[in-house]
Amino acid sequence: MKKTLLLSAAILLTPTWVMAETLKEAFETHRAMYGKDHTFTWQGKEYSTNHPEELEARVEPTQGNATALLELAKAENKKAASVGYEWKLTRGLLKNAEAAIKEGEYQRALNLAAQAKYHARIGIEQHAYAEKNWQLSVPQ
Amino acid sequence: MRKLTLSICAASLFALSAGGAHAASEEMIAEGKAVFMGKSRGNCISCHQINDPDANLPGNQGPPMIAMKQRFPDKRKLRAQVWDATRSNPISIMPPLGKHWILSEEEIDAVVEYIYQF
Amino acid sequence: MKIIKTLSLGVGLMAVAQFTTAAGAGNTIETVDPEADRMALQNFYKKRFPDTELDDYVNGIYSVDAASRAQWEELEEFPPYEFAVEEGERLFNEPFANGKTYASCFANDGVGIRQNYPYWNKQEGTVKTLEMEINECREKNGEKPLKWGKGEIARISAYMAWTSRDNVFDIKIPEDDPRALAAYLEGKKFFYSKRGQLNLSCANCHLQGSNVRIRADLPSPALGHVSHFPVFRSKWGELGTLHRRYKGCHKDSRSKPQEMQSDIYRNLEYFQTYMSNGLVVNGPGARK
Numbered sequence: 001m002k003k004t005l006l007l008s009a010a011i012l013l014t015p016t017w018v019m020a021e022t023l024k025e026a027f028e029t030h031r032a033m034y035g036k037d038h039t040f041t042w043q044g045k046e047y048s049t050n051h052p053e054e055l056e057a058r059v060e061p062t063q064g065n066a067t068a069l070l071e072l073a074k075a076e077n078k079k080a081a082s083v084g085y086e087w088k089l090t091r092g093l094l095k096n097a098e099a100a101i102k103e104g105e106y107q108r109a110l111n112l113a114a115q116a117k118y119h120a121r122i123g124i125e126q127h128a129y130a131e132k133n134w135q136l137s138v139p140q
Numbered sequence: 141m142r143k144l145t146l147s148i149c150a151a152s153l154f155a156l157s158a159g160g161a162h163a164a165s166e167e168m169i170a171e172g173k174a175v176f177m178g179k180s181r182g183n184c185i186s187c188h189q190i191n192d193p194d195a196n197l198p199g200n201q202g203p204p205m206i207a208m209k210q211r212f213p214d215k216r217k218l219r220a221q222v223w224d225a226t227r228s229n230p231i232s233i234m235p236p237l238g239k240h241w242i243l244s245e246e247e248i249d250a251v252v253e254y255i256y257q258f
Numbered sequence: 259m260k261i262i263k264t265l266s267l268g269v270g271l272m273a274v275a276q277f278t279t280a281a282g283a284g285n286t287i288e289t290v291d292p293e294a295d296r297m298a299l300q301n302f303y304k305k306r307f308p309d310t311e312l313d314d315y316v317n318g319i320y321s322v323d324a325a326s327r328a329q330w331e332e333l334e335e336f337p338p339y340e341f342a343v344e345e346g347e348r349l350f351n352e353p354f355a356n357g358k359t360y361a362s363c364f365a366n367d368g369v370g371i372r373q374n375y376p377y378w379n380k381q382e383g384t385v386k387t388l389e390m391e392i393n394e395c396r397e398k399n400g401e402k403p404l405k406w407g408k409g410e411i412a413r414i415s416a417y418m419a420w421t422s423r424d425n426v427f428d429i430k431i432p433e434d435d436p437r438a439l440a441a442y443l444e445g446k447k448f449f450y451s452k453r454g455q456l457n458l459s460c461a462n463c464h465l466q467g468s469n470v471r472i473r474a475d476l477p478s479p480a481l482g483h484v485s486h487f488p489v490f491r492s493k494w495g496e497l498g499t500l501h502r503r504y505k506g507c508h509k510d511s512r513s514k515p516q517e518m519q520s521d522i523y524r525n526l527e528y529f530q531t532y533m534s535n536g537l538v539v540n541g542p543g544a545r546k
Contacts, residue, residue: 032227035246
């Protein structure tokens, strides 16, 4: 009974969450449960559980394509650094992608650049989230 | 409230029949174990006890890996918890192993199979 | 599905509920109240470790874990930082090329002043740390600045802490300059923000996770964190400064760390040392 009351209280306290999932939430729910290359429906439309970066890496593995994605990844990481949320491994991934291009291994370079770009993007998201929610763990 | 309970039960039942359709291979479980123990991989052992004779000095920041099938009748809910534990508890200390691309999706599948035995 | 989602989020919210009540209170520049923060932090640990005396938090993890305390007390019988303090004293008193010494740059000739650092400097509009002023003293007297993390600066800082042992931390946030409170708030925000690929805040390990095993390690309580710096860390095999530790910790969250003595680390030190007001200086310390 106590549990039921607590649960109802929690639901009452969270009116915004009762609203339908956003696309981002739906994406994460499905990616979390099924991994990549899965499709799900959101508001009547079909979506895949692949990250945009993973799709960007699925191009013809040429020097030009690999270099272009690497440049995008570098720019994204600069943005992450500018808000103080650059991750530890990103520069290493960028370096490895650069080396792979030199070695002519363009698909490997694309994959590494995609991961680096993803790390940078999520770092930026993490910063935005922290700006709004950092106080959640402050003792009162 | 009864409606809520009912819908949860229904969802779990559905999940039970959907999940566990095929058994994980020994190879996959061995890979999952390597992910669980490996310091530069999942390093799950740093926070979770597990009843595996090879588990050396486990931490206890997180719950022990016991009764996994009872706790997660739907294996996919367990996968989701590994993928991003902050979804259910925003201040969780557990790193979002999938969301932050700490492990690959294949590594997550493997580690889920490994812990699901316990 | 929608109901289930609401339910799990509701449960998540309950997990958070022990930490937060009214959203926003104390966490904006309009509402932040350092003294209330300090009391709330003390109360958090009083509840978490009811057997630990407040004064004992200067001893870090050893204030809450009896097993490692025994080993540590043995270590402290022949403190590993002893020679570093002696060397620090020699360096402190050794005249610069121009004949002056460090004493000329500090209040009370630099003796027994550790408890006043860091402090808000209104003229410069920034938080000043002891290490920062050690280097400024050098430059003012025509010497090259020292590296921030270890070596001479850590020894000099250790000697200055040594002369201040048992003095009570008394960090002030001057009310005549709103930028001081803003610096404190920045430090507080840094402490509680999740960051890096591992998505860890300082609070994750040092509040929620304090004295709970991460493999064989036990994270220390945040209260009293700064009191014993610089620290002789067995893992380093030498003395290191607080900002060296900050950088290492920051990196452990799989972030690219900030530079030592950067604005944000100094703000963090300002926040953390304010939290330790009322506790004593016991640096240099020895830690695993």
